[in-house]
Amino acid sequence: MTAAHHRTGARHAEALALYRARELGVIDRVATALVTLEPCNHVGRTPPCSEALRDSPVSTVWVGMRDPNPVAGGGIARLRQMPEGRDVILLEECPALAETHRACQALLAPFATRIIRQRPWITVKQACDGKGSMIPPEGKTTFTSQNSLEIAHRLRRASDAIITGIGTVLADRPRFTVRHVVDHEDRAPRLVVVCDRQNRVPDSWREMMIGSGYRVIVSHDLTEIPGMLGDHGVNWAMVEAGPVLLAEIDRLGLWDDWLTIRASHEGPDRCSVRAHSPSPLRFILAEGINPLPADKAAF
Numbered sequence: 001m002t003a004a005h006h007r008t009g010a011r012h013a014e015a016l017a018l019y020r021a022r023e024l025g026v027i028d029r030v031a032t033a034l035v036t037l038e039p040c041n042h043v044g045r046t047p048p049c050s051e052a053l054r055d056s057p058v059s060t061v062w063v064g065m066r067d068p069n070p071v072a073g074g075g076i077a078r079l080r081q082m083p084e085g086r087d088v089i090l091l092e093e094c095p096a097l098a099e100t101h102r103a104c105q106a107l108l109a110p111f112a113t114r115i116i117r118q119r120p121w122i123t124v125k126q127a128c129d130g131k132g133s134m135i136p137p138e139g140k141t142t143f144t145s146q147n148s149l150e151i152a153h154r155l156r157r158a159s160d161a162i163i164t165g166i167g168t169v170l171a172d173r174p175r176f177t178v179r180h181v182v183d184h185e186d187r188a189p190r191l192v193v194v195c196d197r198q199n200r201v202p203d204s205w206r207e208m209m210i211g212s213g214y215r216v217i218v219s220h221d222l223t224e225i226p227g228m229l230g231d232h233g234v235n236w237a238m239v240e241a242g243p244v245l246l247a248e249i250d251r252l253g254l255w256d257d258w259l260t261i262r263a264s265h266e267g268p269d270r271c272s273v274r275a276h277s278p279s280p281l282r283f284i285l286a287e288g289i290n291p292l293p294a295d296k297a298a299f
């Protein structure tokens, strides 16, 4: 039985999996729970998952990562608490499963970054032609393959906010919609933050974005954006901007991972990732039927 936590306020994954097992009448056969994140131990919008597991026949719980949220933490201790404590195995204590632990850290990096640093995980996406230029040919807004476009749109789908520059808005009038893959249903509006110190955002573009369900925010100060997005509850923000803003973001160190997609005339596009810690980009790149060649060891 598998389950995921889809949105704030909805059942957490372990509670949903147990619910489904009960619905299907197989709850008595459930003995082991594998969870990416420590089960929560507090009453928030949903009841504590530690209690849901204690109220079930589950005897062993494998935990991918401790909860970075101090309010929700304590689930491991509660699960172990006697009487009838459960066996809890933490991946961080299993050297043979270090890569799986790293995958859990990568998966949860956006959430953990907001909880610990009060700002989102920030991914820069940069596309270059064979000569390293980011500027598309006259009359075009892209030069990468369909496969690369799908990767870019999977990243958009995963993100809660897009950071861009006024140069890109004026040159491309980007829509920033998720078109090359199917978007999540009924998701909350994404934010688009435009770095624009002279208030040049065209009204027509702003209206188009609002009409497409986005919230548009203009920022005069790039350094304030991460904290502001954290205040809006953004877990994962991506940067889609031109060379001027990317140079500033790099200079200020305002990124967590950096995806570069290089177009090639001779073969498929290639992508590379730089990251300071386990990066969720591994899941974006691994999806789909034709993942791009990438140096996985780097992230």
Ligand SMILES: NC(=O)c1ccc[n+]([C@@H]2O[C@H](COP(=O)([O-])OP(=O)(O)OC[C@H]3O[C@@H](n4cnc5c(N)ncnc54)[C@H](OP(=O)(O)O)[C@@H]3O)[C@@H](O)[C@H]2O)c1
Binding pocket: 125, 126, 127, 128, 133, 134, 135, 136, 141, 164, 165, 166, 167, 168, 169, 171, 172, 195, 196, 197, 198, 199, 219, 220, 221, 222, 223, 240, 241, 242, 243, 244, 245, 246, 248
């Ligand atoms: N290949 C790709 O991945 C990709 C992606 C997006 C866009 N592009 C291309 O890039 C081109 C546009 O690039 P660009 O470099 O001119 O524009 P840009 O990087 O999108 O935006 C530059 C603007 O960002 C603002 N800015 C810079 N530093 C800032 C700071 N510290 N705080 C607040 N605002 C700041 C400045 O606004 P002010 O002028 O108001 O100071 C600056 O004009 C287009 O041709 C587009 O097609 C390529």
